[in-house]
Amino acid sequence: MTSSAFCPPNRVLMGPGPSDVPASVLRALAAPTIGHLDPAFLELMDEVGQMLRDVLGTDNRLTLPMSGTGSLGMETCLVNLIEPGDRVLVGVNGVFGTRMVEVAKRAGAEVTAVEADWGTAFDEAQFVKAAAGRQFKLLCVVHAETSTGVLQPLTPIADAADQVGAMLLVDAVTSLAGVPIEADEHRVDALYSGTQKCLSCPPGLAPVTFSERAESVLSSRSKPVQSWYADLNLIRNYWGSARAYHHTAPINMMYALHEALRLCVEEGLDERYARHALHGRALVAGLQAMDLQPRVEEAIRLPQLTTVAVPDGIDDAKVRQHLLQTYGLEIGGGLGPMKGTTWRIGLMGASATRRHVMLCLTALADALRAQGRQVADPVSAASDAY
């Protein structure tokens, strides 16, 4: 039986990613495929590497997108830096810290998980205390927790890493291009991200960057990296001057990432961060007008991903269904312990606009009223915040 050609429904993406993809990125994606060793493609790779450095605030030579989604980025950083028995300290205050613990264990690490309440950030002392005087190889933290909406300040964590003798590994999947990242300034040794959040590129690549210190760990490993596919010792020979074939890169996804990065640089990073901050504030003002309370305190709240408590008496799934079916609008539900009690509303990249904010508030008010709730006008409150 032959399937029909697929035509996606008309959606507005305001979940925890993917976000709406600009027309020029989709057009770039659809350019004719060329070879992965074509001189024109090799030039494209160089430009992608350089723009990634600009967006990440780093001079790291080893800066490239891995051929998979964000979780492959996480795995790449961990399996390349860890050898069996290495001590690793991981901050766990959401789904992605939890995942890092799991991935690090599978790489043979001796993991110390530093737990904190979901919806909070870490300070330096928590890591230092958990280290209990021992030295660690790696300290891992999530910069923007996609499950909770928390922005983790990096300065205290970099200080903690110094104190415990560790390299600093940062999950920047949801932060990249939405809030400032200064990898070199924050003494980040390894960082991974994804493309489908504030870069507004489809999912399928995972930018990573390694400092010189982290690169030297790669060079002096006693055992090969357990993953051949993610072995940066091999991959850097394809990205470096040798251009040695490793695997066939996802050519068209690289076109798209190139265009998405180009749009970031063209907009200006500061302007882009300010845009996310502006619309994030307006969204929260509108939500509060409807008595929907943010889950995260203002100082550590991500502008690009707002988590709000589902009010008592309101059916989470029905609201999201109403938004999707009536408005073609996607917002996210809660993960893990927040399932059923939290909405996650993304304003990422091309989805960070006044149109998105007002549409979401309007649709949410409508969905709440459909469940018999009295709701004040959120649009004028949001409008006042602009």
Add this chain to the structure above:
Amino acid sequence: MTSSAFCPPNRVLMGPGPSDVPASVLRALAAPTIGHLDPAFLELMDEVGQMLRDVLGTDNRLTLPMSGTGSLGMETCLVNLIEPGDRVLVGVNGVFGTRMVEVAKRAGAEVTAVEADWGTAFDEAQFVKAAAGRQFKLLCVVHAETSTGVLQPLTPIADAADQVGAMLLVDAVTSLAGVPIEADEHRVDALYSGTQKCLSCPPGLAPVTFSERAESVLSSRSKPVQSWYADLNLIRNYWGSARAYHHTAPINMMYALHEALRLCVEEGLDERYARHALHGRALVAGLQAMDLQPRVEEAIRLPQLTTVAVPDGIDDAKVRQHLLQTYGLEIGGGLGPMKGTTWRIGLMGASATRRHVMLCLTALADALRAQGRQVADPVSAASDAY
């Protein structure tokens, strides 16, 4: 500094992959991104799974594309089936058998490599002899060796696997949709492939399929799979009825794969194989008219990937440069021991047409004449073969 928008040069892809991508696949790729848990996307996944089963000749429930390129497919099969200390038998007659040895070792396997000359295929006896009476967990073979152009008959290898008590793992990266694969009939337990060869989809996904027997190995592992990203125990919960979030799938690449599979089913698999065979024969006839000799004997020659010896006195790199610069035509050079002495000419998927055959022959004749070689007319010889 802002980069300019990237516009790929006009190419005709006749290397070892990627192949030319049909316009409808590129168009599918550029459809607006939707969420990975959107009901419309979940339906698309089901259709992709079913079409993959059709093209692979299997009823295996666990049939899905991994979120990476073909080499991730290889790693997925090996790390899911192997536990440290398992005995694995690998046929090595080219680059990809060599790679399987490496990946299997990194998964902790005790590997026995069965070597054969590059450009030849294996028979049953070679594996049975190498097994030397021992039982193995897994026997691995490459169905279509992209480095040599050899088609490996599977029936004798399935018999060998039975004799040594092993499950059969097949690399079908270059064979899928170009020559017949009957995974169930050939008692294949695990198989991986890529999208950028005879499916004529851009690179970025790796179809895999696991038999019931292989699935039961997944369920009864004593240790978790070393790769979290490639752990099929987790991934099958996203593809199965639970739809449990694991990682964000490469949404747009899935659109493209759906369309590429649809085109295969629409053309008819037998018709597609016949088309590859027809144009492969014509290409070889034209090459032979120019005294370019195929590297592989006819009985085991891949129609979709022809390897020919670079004639004495001809500069490999200059010829390929001439083709690329003057004709926008990409063919492949040799890998490993065949570097500099072999060309690899692909007629894969949308690149398997009379236009491609005649253009390649014409351009090659031109390039050889540019190096002072007397060359007979290849086009009439190819024409006679149609």
